[in-house]
Amino acid sequence: MSNPRLAVDLGAGLRLQNPVLPASGCFGVEMATLVDLNALGALVPKTIFYGARAGNPSPRLAETPAGMLNSVGIPSRGIDHFLQHILPAYRRFRPPTIVSIGGLSIREYWDLAARLNGVPGVAGLELNVSCPNLEAGGLEIGASPENVAEVVYGVVQRFDGPVIAKLTPNVTRINDIALAAEEAGATAISAINTFVAMAIDVRARRPLTGTPTAGISGPAIKPMALRMVWETARTVRVPVIGMGGISNAQDALEFILAGATAVAIGTANFTRPTAMYDTIAGLRRYLAEEGVADVRELVGALRYEAFGPAAPVDAPSAYGPPEAETPPGQAARLSGTPGSGHDD
Amino acid sequence: MSDFPAGIALTAIGERAGALPAPHFAAAEITAQQEIAPEHYLMRLRDARVARGAPGQFVMLKPTRAADLHPVLPRPMAVYRYLPASNEFEIVYRVIGTGTRVMSERAAGEIAELVGPVGQPFRLADALDGLLVVGRGIGVCSLTAAAEAAAARGARVYAVVSARRPDALIGLDLFAALGAQVFAVTDAEGTSDPARVAEHLLPLLRLGRVQQVFVCGANRLIELAARLAAPHGVEVQVSLEAHMACGIGYCHGCSHGAVGESEEAPLVCREGPVFRANRRPPPTLDGRALQAAAHD
Numbered sequence: 001m002s003n004p005r006l007a008v009d010l011g012a013g014l015r016l017q018n019p020v021l022p023a024s025g026c027f028g029v030e031m032a033t034l035v036d037l038n039a040l041g042a043l044v045p046k047t048i049f050y051g052a053r054a055g056n057p058s059p060r061l062a063e064t065p066a067g068m069l070n071s072v073g074i075p076s077r078g079i080d081h082f083l084q085h086i087l088p089a090y091r092r093f094r095p096p097t098i099v100s101i102g103g104l105s106i107r108e109y110w111d112l113a114a115r116l117n118g119v120p121g122v123a124g125l126e127l128n129v130s131c132p133n134l135e136a137g138g139l140e141i142g143a144s145p146e147n148v149a150e151v152v153y154g155v156v157q158r159f160d161g162p163v164i165a166k167l168t169p170n171v172t173r174i175n176d177i178a179l180a181a182e183e184a185g186a187t188a189i190s191a192i193n194t195f196v197a198m199a200i201d202v203r204a205r206r207p208l209t210g211t212p213t214a215g216i217s218g219p220a221i222k223p224m225a226l227r228m229v230w231e232t233a234r235t236v237r238v239p240v241i242g243m244g245g246i247s248n249a250q251d252a253l254e255f256i257l258a259g260a261t262a263v264a265i266g267t268a269n270f271t272r273p274t275a276m277y278d279t280i281a282g283l284r285r286y287l288a289e290e291g292v293a294d295v296r297e298l299v300g301a302l303r304y305e306a307f308g309p310a311a312p313v314d315a316p317s318a319y320g321p322p323e324a325e326t327p328p329g330q331a332a333r334l335s336g337t338p339g340s341g342h343d344d
Numbered sequence: 345m346s347d348f349p350a351g352i353a354l355t356a357i358g359e360r361a362g363a364l365p366a367p368h369f370a371a372a373e374i375t376a377q378q379e380i381a382p383e384h385y386l387m388r389l390r391d392a393r394v395a396r397g398a399p400g401q402f403v404m405l406k407p408t409r410a411a412d413l414h415p416v417l418p419r420p421m422a423v424y425r426y427l428p429a430s431n432e433f434e435i436v437y438r439v440i441g442t443g444t445r446v447m448s449e450r451a452a453g454e455i456a457e458l459v460g461p462v463g464q465p466f467r468l469a470d471a472l473d474g475l476l477v478v479g480r481g482i483g484v485c486s487l488t489a490a491a492e493a494a495a496a497r498g499a500r501v502y503a504v505v506s507a508r509r510p511d512a513l514i515g516l517d518l519f520a521a522l523g524a525q526v527f528a529v530t531d532a533e534g535t536s537d538p539a540r541v542a543e544h545l546l547p548l549l550r551l552g553r554v555q556q557v558f559v560c561g562a563n564r565l566i567e568l569a570a571r572l573a574a575p576h577g578v579e580v581q582v583s584l585e586a587h588m589a590c591g592i593g594y595c596h597g598c599s600h601g602a603v604g605e606s607e608e609a610p611l612v613c614r615e616g617p618v619f620r621a622n623r624r625p626p627p628t629l630d631g632r633a634l635q636a637a638a639h640d
Binding site: 025026027028029030031033034035046051052053054055058059060061062063065066067068070072075218219247248267268269270271272273274 | 366367368369406410411413414415416417418443457459586587588589590592593594595596597598599600606607608609
């Protein structure tokens with residue numbers, strides 16, 4: 001098992017040489033001076049809007065234990081600037097570029113999809129319906145199954161290729177949103193974006209960020225992200241890209257076992273620009289050590305005991321094992337904690 | 345561009361002619377670490393590329409060991425001194441939180457990961473007889489490498505070094521070694537308010553002793569220098585501080601100052617940290633400029 005297979009398929013023709021990609025907003029081709037971008041599963045630029053927007057006032061960053069707050073608010077120079085100046089820089093690299101698009105209105109997503117359809121170098125779209133730092137749109141769109149479905153449906157009508165809906169965790173039941181996106185035509189789901197959060201300077205009696213609330217990311221949110229990815233992956237049939245505090249191969253494997261076909265790394269790129277490479281190397285090592293020939297064998301391979309109601313009355317089951325799962329009493333054991341990613 | 349501090353316009357300094365070394369990600373050996381003042385540490389690291397950076401540039405230093413995930417962000421650290429002969433450079437930092445506390449506990453021989461060198465450097469004038477640097481607190485660390493470069497070209501260096509207490513004055517030894525004229529001012533001694541600092545600046549400006557003023561560490565010192573230097577045609581460059589995540593321009597976390605309708609304020613990591621500082625333009629018929637000028 002010296003050369004395990006890492007390639008994954010995210011549907012609609014989006015094939016990745018390995019399941020590790022950057023999370024939008026935590027990556028740019030500027031990183032090419034630091035690391036080899038051709039080793040990644042895909043490239044994901046920062047979210048763009050149709051027109052130019054400044055983003056939020058400073059300070060835009062603050063730190064909390066094992067976490068980072070950002071209130072950047074997606075500054076963007078607009079679609080024309082993106083097509084002329086940013087996308088060409090991404091075309092120089094081999095991995096597919098998934099373009100992340102945002103909007104203050106449902107229509108803005110549709111207009112962006114139309115402009116990006118058929119453009120060379122655009123391998124797919126990720127719909128950022130989950131930024132918590134916008135003055136409009138944002139959670140009004142992302143927390144509503146109806147609005148998310150409308151965004152996705154309109155985009156799918158206008159864009160011939162993979163369409164990934166990136167979901168917010170700031171909802172009671174993420175599977176409702178995921179299912180709405182899938183039914184509207186999303187070919188994959190990204191979960192999750194940042195949690196709405198806050199930190200306060202008690203001397204100044206002011207928020208630590210320029211807007212009172214901000215989005216939190218980093219290891220602090222990983223257990224919550226993992227739970228939501230697990231619920232999402234159990235609900236939808238399309239592939240799920242898991243993200244939220246993933247920093248190393250151990251984290252990535254947790255998300256894959258929970259049902260993610262691929263994983264995105266965000267804040268850890270700041271902590272250590274090689275985080276994505278270390279994760280790929282750690283995955284390879286784990287597969288070899290565990291005698292697993294293909295990473296796809298691990299997707300959703302979590303063993304666990306059933307608990308809670310087998311089928312909630314009004315929704316697809318979020319709890320209880322799916323059919324043809326390991327019989328109760330035999331499971332609930334994650335063997336061979338790899339510890340990889342921590343030993344570089 | 346930016347309207348901060350009030351009454352001062354900051355403009356991007358532009359790409360420097362002549363190539364700067366591209367930033368890289370490196371595991372740099374810590375070759376020395378010592379406490380130089382209460383809560384203040386000097387760390388020397390070995391990295392050949394950073395050691396060939398330019399005055400005013402900085403590194404993004406991961407304070408913790410390689411696999412540690414808390415705190416999550418690297419720290420922007422100005423290069424205090426370049427030691428290219430030994431492929432080393434120095435930073436000076438104050439312990440103010442978890443990250444800098446962990447940094448202070450690292451020992452010589454350990455590895456510190458970093459991204460650098462990054463940022464736009466100070467621009468020393470071609471014909472430079474005298475350089476005035478004005479720094480407060482740990483901000484002095486952004487000015488020392490520029491002072492060394494100016495002295496190496498034969499320019500006379502004048503340094504206003506400000507701090508809360510005399511034991512927190514940074515860089516006095518370094519400036520002394522350059523033969524600089526040093527004005528040490530502190531809050532504790534009541535000598536650091538702008539009116540008192542102006543007494544040191546004005547003679548140098550009036551007598552034409554300096555052609556450039558570099559400032560870091562306090563907005564009121566930036567404002568003071570820009571205001572006093574303007575009538576004498578002396579250029580003011582400032583180095584700004586900001587919270588940063590990536591340090592190379594893609595995260596947009598360090599955008600500085602107020603935002604416009606659609607144009608983002610400059611990024612401190614990429615367009616800065618060094619900016620030119622000018623008094624706001626003279627009043628015109630444009631209402632906004634008149635209003636801004638009224639704040640002067």
